Every structure is written in C-alpha cells, then in structure tokens.
Amino acid sequence: MASLRRAPGDLYAEASLRHVGDLEISEEATLLELKAQAMTLSPSSDFVIPSPAFLRAWTLESKSPSRLLRINLQRLKEYKLGRKTEICLEPLQKEENLGPHDVVLRTQLRVPGKRAYGPHVDLVWDTARGWTTSSLRQCIAHSCSLPVEKIEIAKYFPEKFEWLPVSSWNQQITKRKKKKKQDNLQGAPYYLKDGDTIGIKNLLVEDDEDFGTARDDLGKAAQRQLALGKQKSQEALRVQGSDVCSRAKTPGRPRAPEASLSIHVGSFR
Structure with missing residues (x-):
C-alpha cells in the first residue's frame, strides 16, 4: 500500500x-x-x-x-x-521518461547586481560518463546557452544556508598510494543527488565570488541566535549542577570534642 x-x-x-x-x-x-x-x-x-x-x-x-x-x-x-x-x-509541464543515469537537478540563474536568483528550472543531467565536474558544467552551460568558461556554479545546502562552489577539479596524488583522486560529485564535499539546487552565475555580467542571498543571511543569523541560546542554557545547567554538588559536599556542624568521664560504682548495701 x-x-x-x-x-x-x-x-x-x-x-x-x-x-x-x-x-x-x-x-x-x-x-x-x-x-x-x-x-x-x-x-x-x-x-x-x-x-x-x-x-x-x-x-x-x-x-x-x-x-x-x-x-x-x-x-x-x-x-x-x-x-x-x-x-x-x-x-510536470512536459512528458518525462528518465533513464537509469539521469539525475534531476534544480538550477537557478543568479540575478545580476542583486543577491537573488530567478525562478528554478529543472535540469536533467546524464551521468552515464560519470559524476564529474566537467560533465556537469558542460550540461549547465549548454542549458543556459553560455560558454562553459563563463559560468560558475555552486551547490546549495539549505540546512546551513550555504553555497559551496563546484570548482574545476584538480587531480591530487596521495603520497602513499600514488593514485589519482576520483572526480566524483556524489562524494565529499558535494554529495550531489536528485533534487539538489545548483546556483549559476553568468561571469559575462557578474564576476564576484558571492553566491549568498539576503534570505541566507537571515537564516544564518537565526541559527547563530539559536546556538547562542543553547550555549547559555547549557552553561546555566552546569552552574546549577555545580551548586548542587557543592551543597552536597559541604560538611555539617562540627562535633564538639569528646569529654572524658569518670565512672564510680557505689555500694548500696
């Protein structure tokens, strides 16, 4: 069911x-x-x-x-x-027949001169040749009718209100195994999957590094206030707990010194 x-x-x-x-x-x-x-x-x-x-x-x-x-x-x-x-x-607005390698992403083109994005457009990305940065950039550039070298893209993490730029991949070689690290956007730090939001910046009209929006600023500020409130609550609980422990360990009224007693047994005959 x-x-x-x-x-x-x-x-x-x-x-x-x-x-x-x-x-x-x-x-x-x-x-x-x-x-x-x-x-x-x-x-x-x-x-x-x-x-x-x-x-x-x-x-x-x-x-x-x-x-x-x-x-x-x-x-x-x-x-x-x-x-x-x-x-x-x-x-959907049109028919869709996805294949096993198709990934559906939500793309948004940044509005030049504003910290905002236009309406989202679904992008179907064929990953048959791999989840590579180059493949994704080419697919997005084609959908936007822009040269691939004239766009910058970033994945949005809504839970953090942060945009992570998807930069061109530089192959790295580990010192031990001497193996090339794979360019796979499914892995860290992007963890790309169906439904993710990708911001697109047109470098022909805007070339700064900021992908954020005013809404992201408000979201981060609210998260900082929430974290600060939790920190203060935890500190108050720690202070209260230490006070309880201190009272439990405080010694009571000191006992008076013991006096020596002389005991006499009388004869009542």
Whole structure:
C-alpha cells in the first residue's frame, strides 16, 4: 500500500503537499502503472495531467521528497519500497521518461547586481560518463546557452544556508598510494543527488565570488541566535549542577570534642 501526495508548485523548497489517498498495488506492477492508478484517486481541476508521463514520483521522508523513482517500466519490487510507503507525485509541464543515469537537478540563474536568483528550472543531467565536474558544467552551460568558461556554479545546502562552489577539479596524488583522486560529485564535499539546487552565475555580467542571498543571511543569523541560546542554557545547567554538588559536599556542624568521664560504682548495701 502506498500513501500518495501531490506537490504543486515549488517541490524542493517549502513544498505544499496534499494527500490524495491510499493505494493498494502489487509489487509486480510498474512505476508507470502506479502513476496511472494514482491519477484516478482524487481528480482535481487544479491539476490537468494528460498522462502518467507528466508525473514525477519521489519517496517521502520526514514530509520531504527524498528518493527519485526514475524508471517508468521498472517493477515496484525492484525499488524495495516496503509497505505503507509515502510517495510524492510532482506534476510536470512536459512528458518525462528518465533513464537509469539521469539525475534531476534544480538550477537557478543568479540575478545580476542583486543577491537573488530567478525562478528554478529543472535540469536533467546524464551521468552515464560519470559524476564529474566537467560533465556537469558542460550540461549547465549548454542549458543556459553560455560558454562553459563563463559560468560558475555552486551547490546549495539549505540546512546551513550555504553555497559551496563546484570548482574545476584538480587531480591530487596521495603520497602513499600514488593514485589519482576520483572526480566524483556524489562524494565529499558535494554529495550531489536528485533534487539538489545548483546556483549559476553568468561571469559575462557578474564576476564576484558571492553566491549568498539576503534570505541566507537571515537564516544564518537565526541559527547563530539559536546556538547562542543553547550555549547559555547549557552553561546555566552546569552552574546549577555545580551548586548542587557543592551543597552536597559541604560538611555539617562540627562535633564538639569528646569529654572524658569518670565512672564510680557505689555500694548500696
């Protein structure tokens, strides 16, 4: 059984999810059949979906899109979804048939002279030849109709309100193994995956190194205030704990010195 949700508008950031119903379907069914059955659950005039090919499916974790289910003809059992999996369906403007090596990224072109970005545009990146910096830059440059040497790109980490530039790769050789370090954006420090946001800067009109926005500044300031508040709370708890320990170890009233006693036994005969 899958619980299906539909996400209108901006899917990846602050998505508005609407529950459209529960669906029981065989594990032998394909992803395309799942999409087709989902279209019958809750018809709405808000969404005109011509066919299942106009839907993109994600698994949900913590109420956010997580893993992209990309191959329409693949059977559900091969995705290893499990029972009661929540799935988010994203309406698309055009048909989509993703292959096993296609990665969906959210790209945003920076507005020249402003610390802001234009509307996001989905980019389908074919990683068949590898998750390399060069391949990604060429794909983005082609989509923007710009020379590859005239763009700079950065991945956005929303939980930190930070942009990490995806610089041209310099091969490094370790001293011990003498092996070239692989150019793979799936690994550290980028950990690139489906749904990630990539900021694009046009160097023909803007050449500074700043990728941030005013919203990022506010987010970082709020995080600093939160961290400061936690630090003060922890310090107060430590002071309170030390006071309790001090009182527990404080000796009580000192005992008076013992007096010597002389005991006499009388005769009462």
